[in-house]
Amino acid sequence: MSAWLEKGANLLCFGPPGVGKSHLAAIAKLDKYHLLTLDYLAYVTKDQAETSVLFELISDRYECRSLKITANQPFGEWGKIFPEAMTLAVIDRLVHHSTILEMNVDGSRREEAIE
Numbered sequence: 001m002s003a004w005l006e007k008g009a010n011l012l013c014f015g016p017p018g019v020g021k022s023h024l025a026a027i028a029k030l031d032k033y034h035l036l037t038l039d040y041l042a043y044v045t046k047d048q049a050e051t052s053v054l055f056e057l058i059s060d061r062y063e064c065r066s067l068k069i070t071a072n073q074p075f076g077e078w079g080k081i082f083p084e085a086m087t088l089a090v091i092d093r094l095v096h097h098s099t100i101l102e103m104n105v106d107g108s109r110r111e112e113a114i115e
Helices: 001-008 021-030 049-060 073-080 083-096 107-113
Strands: 035-038 066-069
Touching: 001 049, 021 035, 035 049, 049 083, 073 083
Parallel strands: 035 066
Antiparallel strands: none
């Protein structure tokens, strides 16, 4: 399998929803990691395909493997990232077994700029 990676070849998976394309293509490989970091999750708007894969990743790791997520937007703004029903499902899975750090302070770069 690594030969096609070394050549820079592509893997294209086609099929109807729910047959496991995303799981086969990427998510199963991520299961070996006990912790995945999703940094700047809410930084840019994602398209439907990206949010679907992201939702599947979060759902697949729910109660099995850990995620560490950083975001510049609170949950109330995540409707800009995910469709509404998906937003509620993602938040529900994430907060179920989470420690939430809400850091409502000025950033160090801002403080340095002010000085």
